Amino acid sequence: METNWQDETTVPTGPQIKAMCLAVPKYGNDVDEVDFIARDLMAMIAKELSSYKNTRYGRGPIGGTLHCSTSTVSSNTPFGHVCGATPDGRDAYMSVADGQSPMRGTDVSGPTAAIASVAKLHNELFSCGSLYNLKFSPEELA
Numbered sequence: 460m461e462t463n464w465q466d467e468t469t470v471p472t473g474p475q476i477k478a479m480c481l482a483v484p485k486y487g488n489d490v491d492e493v494d495f496i497a498r499d500l501m502a503m504i505a506k507e508l509s510s511y512k513n514t515r516y517g518r519g520p521i522g523g524t525l526h527c528s529t530s531t532v533s534s535n536t537p538f539g540h541v542c543g544a545t546p547d548g549r550d551a552y553m554s555v556a557d558g559q560s561p562m563r564g565t566d567v568s569g570p571t572a573a574i575a576s577v578a579k580l581h582n583e584l585f586s587c588g589s590l591y592n593l594k595f596s597p598e599e600l601a
Contacts (some may be wrong), residue, residue: 463550477544478548485561485567487568488576489572489573501527509527511524530587532558539555541595542555560573561576
């Protein structure tokens with residue numbers, strides 16, 4: 460990943476490693492094993508965030524701790540521009556996933572499978588909101 464999948468001196472090579480990473484099941488295809496990793500990771504992050512105090516702590520009426528959100532709106536593009544290659548096979552500096560949506564092009568089992576994956580997340584923990592974009596290309600709708 461440090462070489463953005465370009466290292467030809469390793470065995471296997473960077474491109475071969477990238478191909479292996481791309482070939483494994485991905486979130487967004489209603490595969491429990493993968494979806495539960497996403498679910499558990501997001502729950503861990505949300506619970507950890509809530510253990511930190513914000514500037515409203517002790518000044519009521521409620522809260523006073525940090526809260527979790529998956530509402531990136533359009534920040535996934537600039538976030539990706541400063542992010543190196545990732546273990547899912549994503550190239551460095553490309554957009555990251557949009558909110559809690561599957562990474563673009565990895566949800567290959569259809570829209571209902573993608574919806575089922577998103578539904579497995581503990582959305583009740585995202586008290587600052589969540590974003591799921593279901594996108595269709597004009598060719599798919601034709």
